[in-house]
Amino acid sequence: MTSSDAELLADRNPLPSDLDSRLREHLTFLIEVDLLKTVLRASPLAAADRRENDAEHSWHLALMVMVLAEYADEPIDVGHTIKLVVVHDLVEIYAGDTPIYDTELGKSQQAREEAAAGKLFGILPEDSGRQLRALWDEFEARRTPEARFAKxxxxxxxLLLNWMAKGGTWRTPGVTADAVRGRKAVIGEGSTVLFDAAMHLINEGERRGWARGSR
Structure with missing residues (x-):
């Protein structure tokens, strides 16, 4: 464990010392990632008057992969794509969430998340850590059909949550409908159908005054 010198959640109530050491590292990691439930995102929930957390977000993405896979432009391995979306935000346990329209915080995002990935996946046995890190790297690189659909x-x-909130983060000061369209363009790398649907929602949101026009 490369992070043995740092305080982890499991240190608050240490696991029995006579547990198998490999299993102990796996369980320590699984306890640590409970922190994902405490990382708040900017997006509002559709079902309650609060912001969603990263764990809720990742669960929602996994279900979306299962339900929307038929709209992928290229054939995808659904199980592998689910792995990508479950792992993709784990680094935010240490790096924090970077709101999509926060350009200043976005400048340090890659460096913060790279450091967080090394720390978090280092909790695991080397081979397990390497496997999860490979999934995170694949998602970030978007070089596979699964990664493009996951993104x-x-x-x-x-976007769906902001639609339900009648704007949500689209109303962030300085954000325009064109800025929203620009940040959502990556949807088109995974699905033409879903990209067209996303643009339709943004256009309609702008028409209803939920997103600022560019002029």
């Missing part, structure tokens, strides 16, 4: 889900999900 499309990551951008489509908050």
């Amino acid at each position: 499309a889900m990551d951008r489509l999900q908050p």
Whole structure:
């Protein structure tokens, strides 16, 4: 464990010392990622008057992959794509969420998340950590059909929540409908059908005054 010198959640009530050491590292990691439930995102929930957390977001993406896979432009391995969306935001346990329209915070996002990935996946046995890190890297690189569709889900999900909130983060000061369209363009890398649907929702949101026009 490369993070043994740092305080982890499991240190608050240490696991029995006579547990198998490999299993102990796996369980320590699984306890640590409970922190994902505490990382708040900017997106509002559709079902309650509060913001969603990263764990809720990741669960929603996994279900979206299952339900919307038929709209992928390229054949995808659904199980592998679910792995990508479940892992993709784990680094935010240490790096924090970076709101999509926060350009200043976005400048340090890659560096913060790379450091967080090394720390978090280092809790696991080396081979397990390497496997999860590979999934995270695949998602970030978007070089596979699964990663492109996973990223499309990551951008489509908050759009649906903002639609239900009649704007939500689209109303962020300085954000225009064109800026929203630009940030959602990546949906088109995974699904033409879902990209067209996303643009339709944004256009309608602008028409209703939920997103600022560019002029």
